[in-house]
Amino acid sequence: MSAALTLVAKERGGVALVEQVLYPVLVSAWRSPLRFIAHTSPFTALELAAPLGDLGGSAVGGDEWTATGPYQEVLAAAFRQAQQQELAKDDHGFPGRGIVELWEDEGWREYILTGGTCTVLDFYALIDADAGDEFAMMRPLTEEEIRSWAPDGRPTRDQWDAAIRRLLDPVGRGIGRCTVLYRDGEPAEIAYWGCTAD
Structure with missing residues (x-):
C-alpha cells in the first residue's frame, strides 16, 4: 500500500475537480467545504469539487497545534513512537x-476529520x-x-x-510537518x- 496521496486539480466550468488517491479512511469521512462528486472503493480515486482557490493553505476552520516527541534516527519510527505515547495519554474514546x-475504523476517521486531536x-x-x-500525512521539512x-x-x-508562527502560516487543514531539533549539536x-482537518 502506498502512503502517497496524489492530488491533481483541473478546471471544469469554474470548479476545480480534484482527484485524490486516498487511504480508505479519507474516502468515507471527508467533511470539509469540498463536496463529493463521486468515489469508488477504498484505495482508489475520488473526485471532490470546490470553487477554485479553496483547495489549500488556509487553516480557517482547523486548529493549529505544536508538539515535540522523542528522537530516533529513523524518523518514521520516531513518528510512530510519538503516536503511541500520545495514544497512551488519551485514547479519545477508542480504547x-x-x-x-x-x-x-470509520468512527475514528469521522472523529479526526470533524475535529481531530x-x-x-x-x-x-x-x-x-x-x-x-498531503492530507492526513506528516511530512518532514526539506533541507531548504x-x-x-x-x-x-x-x-x-x-x-x-521563534519560527513557529511562520512555520504554521502555510500549513493548511489536515496537514502536518516535522523536523529534528538539536541540542548541543546533537x-x-x-x-x-500542523492543523486539524476541521
Missing part, C-alpha cells in the same frame, strides 16, 4: 487499538520530505525549508519556538506541528 487499527494522531503516516504536503529559519540546517528548540527531539 485498545493501535494507530493503524484506529485509521481503519491536535496531535500526531491526526496523521496516518510519515511521508517523504520531497513528496509535498529548514535552512530558511535555521541557516546551519540544525535547528534548536529555541529557533523552532539530535535531541522531533518537533511536530
Whole structure:
C-alpha cells in the first residue's frame, strides 16, 4: 500500500475537480467545504469539487497545534513512537487499538476529520520530505525549508519556538510537518506541528 496521496486539480466550468488517491479512511469521512462528486472503493480515486482557490493553505476552520516527541534516527519510527505515547495519554474514546487499527475504523476517521486531536494522531503516516504536503500525512521539512529559519540546517528548540508562527502560516487543514531539533549539536527531539482537518 502506498502512503502517497496524489492530488491533481483541473478546471471544469469554474470548479476545480480534484482527484485524490486516498487511504480508505479519507474516502468515507471527508467533511470539509469540498463536496463529493463521486468515489469508488477504498484505495482508489475520488473526485471532490470546490470553487477554485479553496483547495489549500488556509487553516480557517482547523486548529493549529505544536508538539515535540522523542528522537530516533529513523524518523518514521520516531513518528510512530510519538503516536503511541500520545495514544497512551488519551485514547479519545477508542480504547485498545493501535494507530493503524484506529485509521481503519470509520468512527475514528469521522472523529479526526470533524475535529481531530491536535496531535500526531491526526496523521496516518510519515511521508517523504520531497513528496509535498498531503492530507492526513506528516511530512518532514526539506533541507531548504529548514535552512530558511535555521541557516546551519540544525535547528534548536529555541529557533523552532521563534519560527513557529511562520512555520504554521502555510500549513493548511489536515496537514502536518516535522523536523529534528538539536541540542548541543546533537539530535535531541522531533518537533511536530500542523492543523486539524476541521
